Amino acid sequence: MGDTHHAGVHEADALDVLLLDAKISVPELRDGMVSRADLVDRARGSGCSIIGVTAPAGYGKSTLLTEWAHTEDRPVAWVSLDRFDDDPNILLTLLASAYCKIFPERGDLVAEVRGIGFSPLGRAAPRLATAFRSSTSPFVLVIDDFHELRQSACHDALSIVIAGISAGSQLLTASRTEQPHLARLRASGAALELEANDLALDAIAASAIFAYATVSLPPERAAQVIDRTEGWPVGLYLAALIAKESGDDARSISGEDRYVADYLYHEALATLPERDQQFLRRSSVLDQLCGPLCDAVLRDADAQQHLWDLASSNLFLVPLDRRREWFRYHGLFREFLLGELHRREPELVAKLHLRAADWYEANSVPGLALEHLLNTAERDRCVQVLTALVLPTYQAGNMSTAQRWLTALGDPVVEGYPPLAVLAGWIAALTGDVAGTQRWTHFIDSASFSLVPGDGSASFDSARAMLRAAVCADGVEQMVTDATLAADQEPRWSPWRDTALCVLGQAMLLSGDIDRATTLFAETTTVGAELGNADNMVISEADLAVLAMDAGDWDDAGAHVSVALTALDEAHMRDYPISLLAFAAAARLAWRNGDHEESARHLSHAMRIRMSCTITLPWLSVRSRLQLAKVHWTMGETNTARQLLVEIAELMEERPDLGVLADEVLDFRAIFTSSAGATGGSPLSPAELRVLPYLQTHLTFPEIGERLFVSRNTIKSEVTSIYRKLGASSRSEAVQQATAIGLLGG
Secondary structure, eight states: OOOHHHHTTTSOOHHHHHHHHHHTSOOOOOTTOOOOHHHHHHHHTTOOSEEEEEOOTTSOHHHHHHHHHHHOSSOEEEEEOOGGGOSHHHHHHHHHHHHHHHOGGGTTHHHHTOOTTOOIIIIIHHHHHHHHHTOSSOOEEEEEOGGGOOOHHHHHHHHHHHTTOOTTOEEEEEESSOOTTHHHHHHTTOEEEEOHHHHOOOHHHHHHHHHHTTOOOOHHHHHHHHHHHTTOHHHHHHHHHHHHHHTOOGGGTTTTSOOOHHHHHHHHHHTSOHHHHHHHHHHTTOSSBOHHHHHHHHTOTTHHHHHHHHHHTTSSEEEOSTTSOOEEEOHHHHHHHHHHHHHHOGGGHHHHHHHHHHHHHHTTOHHHHHHHHTTSSOHHHHHHHHHHHHHHHHHTTOHHHHHHHHHHHOHHHHHTSHHHHHHHHHHHHHTTOHHHHHHHHHHHHHOOOOSOOTTSOSOHHHHHHHHHHHHTTTHHHHHHHHHHHHHHHSOTTOTTHHHHHHHHHHHHHHHTOHHHHHHHHHHHHHHHHHHTOHHHHHHHHHHHHHHHHHTTOHHHHHHHHHHHHHHHHHHTOTTSGGGHHHHHHHHHHHHHTTOHHHHHHHHHHHHHHGGGOOTTSHHHHHHHHHHHHHHHHHHTOHHHHHHHHHHHHHHHHHOOOOTHHHHHHHHHHHHHHHSOOOOSOOOOOHHHHHHGGGGGSOOOHHHHHHHHTOOHHHHHHHHHHHHHHHTOSSHHHHHHHHHHTTSSOO
16 A cells, blocks of 8 residues: 555656666677687577576676577577566566567566566466467577576576477576576476586687787697686686786786686786776676766766776676666676775775765665665665655565565664554555564554654554554454544545545444445545555455445446456556455456356456455455355355355454454355355365465475475375365376466466
């Protein structure tokens, strides 16, 4: 909840577009590079759909893939990863963006794989795999700096995407570290891995490198240099640079020392003028570099020209775009430069990060500003920026990023600014995190804050009241009190006004005041539309639809369902817990109108996402399941209705005071109990639905158990139940059946 449009997250500015374009553009070929055409031909003609290039820094992995891309006849989609991309939503969005760049007719794909509360394994990755599989022509997808992906969730999602790389297409990945997907694929013959020994250069290549540096290297010396560097490409390149600057031959380059990075880079840096050394050291705090950014950070009057000069000298500066406006340092070189900066000018590090943060904030990229601020002691400023970013980042679907920022700050810092603790509580509640919700609501109950919060709410008391009302931990009466306080305090122009109205409408509905609830839901929709905030619109329209159906006004119900579903699609919220009631209402309406196929489609989606709708929002979780139970009972699917009633009972053990909603549950339970017999198959339980997406991967049962923090035996039992309920006898068959009925990829 909160105003996403106000935060400007969905309106990428010019800088955002440039940064994205740099990440998905094929780098330019660099002068003086040694051709690796033999390796390209070997990999291209291997018949393998997956090519992994795995070697330490400096072995020319990116150079190899760049040469491949420039000599490839098939369309090439390129993605360069950095440390900020270790988030399954960001990863899948980048892959979709790169694919759409070479196949513009699939421009809708980016929207399909992202969104609020998206499911990477349940929907986004399968959708992307399907798009790849149905590509109109073969293509090559390159993922450079694959080692930046550390989250298991990213690797799990990628394992599903890999299944979409069909015959004729190839996926190329370059990494400094082991690539988890390669072992299984190698064993099946589907993958080829090039390693350090494959990338090591020979004496002929060494001679070519020295010749480009205009340094004489007789054959016997070439063999000696190869022996000392063990064919390490960057070692050879540095050796040539050092020999050129020193005017000596190759024998004096290393003496008795091996070509280790610190020694070589120190020698390379020492040959440069002090101004260049200073530029390199100080700019190493930046993940990407451009002239205006370096001007601001280094107080350099002509940084763009400096970047061009350094790039033309091949000093480990990699252009990221065709205009040669954005660059990055070679990873190993940057690590060395950062070490030099911390060793020689430690007092400057925080200042440089602060200047970078100032520039990114001034250019409307607060996320990167925060990344730099986290490297400083400016915790108050971090808190202010993060407070403005948490919900927009969550609404963009980058949940792991928001959680990483909160973790980086640490709970004590979050507690030091209670409005941020409220936002942490909202994130927990909206994602179904029971423990997190309890932790933060307990904290804010005793917290105090007298200033105006940085999240746009009228006051801390109002922000706290909205969250407490939504969680409804203390019953309906207290929910009404809290929601009324918030609605009274949030003015019409507040970005939280629609949230205050929505939770008050829920409180009135639980109290039995249908007329007041109806008025509040209608106002929520109006205000939400003005703010561009879809989630409150969706829940309010879904409630209005259910109330209209209960009153027998099916035309009005249809209008509200249409508004809710349209808002869901436009905001890409189909996997968001808030959407559950909308799908339940749509299924009920479609069944009543005789469109059983559409009803089944909505039901499948609702039954899948219900597992993320927990006790953190009890009114939504119970009401949605009650609607689903009623639809299934009407359809004659009494086993499914019974399962939903069991889930409702479990929820109400924790939240028994749900007002008239509890009475509605009792009334339906009485009707259900008096009905005869059990019919229909049993639905997948929430626990089984959590396991189901992992069946698309090649994780073993113990590995799936590790992901979900349960035992191997528990996973085995749940998979057995999934097979039985889906009528499957294998993982692939279960996935196929689940996809067919909309439990995966829908």
